[in-house]
Amino acid sequence: MMHLSHLSAVLLFSLCVSVVFGITQRTTPREMVRYGLFCFVLFVVGAIVAGWVMFLIRH
Amino acid sequence: MATRAQATPQTNSERNTRALLALIVGWIIPGGGHLLQRRWLRGALIFIAITTLFFTGLAMGGKIYSLNTGELLDMLGFVGDLGAAGLYALARIAGWGDVAVQVVTADYGTKFIVVAGLLNIVAAVDAHGIAMGKKA
Numbered sequence: 001m002m003h004l005s006h007l008s009a010v011l012l013f014s015l016c017v018s019v020v021f022g023i024t025q026r027t028t029p030r031e032m033v034r035y036g037l038f039c040f041v042l043f044v045v046g047a048i049v050a051g052w053v054m055f056l057i058r059h
Numbered sequence: 060m061a062t063r064a065q066a067t068p069q070t071n072s073e074r075n076t077r078a079l080l081a082l083i084v085g086w087i088i089p090g091g092g093h094l095l096q097r098r099w100l101r102g103a104l105i106f107i108a109i110t111t112l113f114f115t116g117l118a119m120g121g122k123i124y125s126l127n128t129g130e131l132l133d134m135l136g137f138v139g140d141l142g143a144a145g146l147y148a149l150a151r152i153a154g155w156g157d158v159a160v161q162v163v164t165a166d167y168g169t170k171f172i173v174v175a176g177l178l179n180i181v182a183a184v185d186a187h188g189i190a191m192g193k194k195a
Contacts, residue, residue: 001118012115017108017112017178020105020182023185024181
C-alpha cells in the first residue's frame with residue numbers, strides 16, 4: 001500500500017484537479033494555464049491555512 | 060432556400076449524434092471525448108490527470124463502492140465512482156478496491172477515486188460542449 005504524506009497527497013490531488021479544471025472551465029490555452037495555476041495555488045494554500053487553523057484550535 | 064432548410068436539420072442531427080458520442084466515450088475513457096474531436100493535448104492531459112488520481116487512490120488502499128441501498132454516503136460514493144465508467148468497470152473486474160477502509164490514507168484514497176469519477180463527468184460534459192460548438 002502506498003503511504004503518501006499529507007502534503008504530497010495535497011500536492012498530487014491539487015495538480016490533477018487543477019489540470020482538469022483549467023481545461024474544462026476556460027476556452028483559450030492561455031486562460032486554461034492561468035486558471036489551472038490559480039486553482040492549484042488556491043488548493044494548496046487553502047489546505048495549509050486550514051491545517052494551521054485546526055492546529056491553533058486544537059492548541 | 061429549400062436546400063438550406065433541408066440541410067440544417069441534418070447538420071444539427073449529425074452534430075447532436077457526435078456530441079452524444081463524445082459524451083459517452085468521455086464517460087467511459089477519461090479524455091476520450093476530447094481525443095475523439097482531435098483535441099489531443101487536452102485529451103491526453105485529462106486522461107493522465109484522472110487515471111493518476113484513480114490509481115493513486117487505489118494504491119493508497121482506497122475503496123471502490125458497489126451498488127447498494129444502505130447508507131446515503133455509500134450511494135453517493137457509488138455515483139461518484141461510476142463517473143469514470145471504464146476505470147470503475149476495470150477495477151470491479153480485477154477486484155481492486157474491494158477492501159475495508161482502516162487507515163487514514165485509505166480514506167484519502169477513497170476520496171481520490173470518487174473525485175476522479177466526478178472530474179471525469181466534468182470532462183465528458185466539456186467534450187459534449189465542444190462537439191455542440193459551445194466551446195472552441
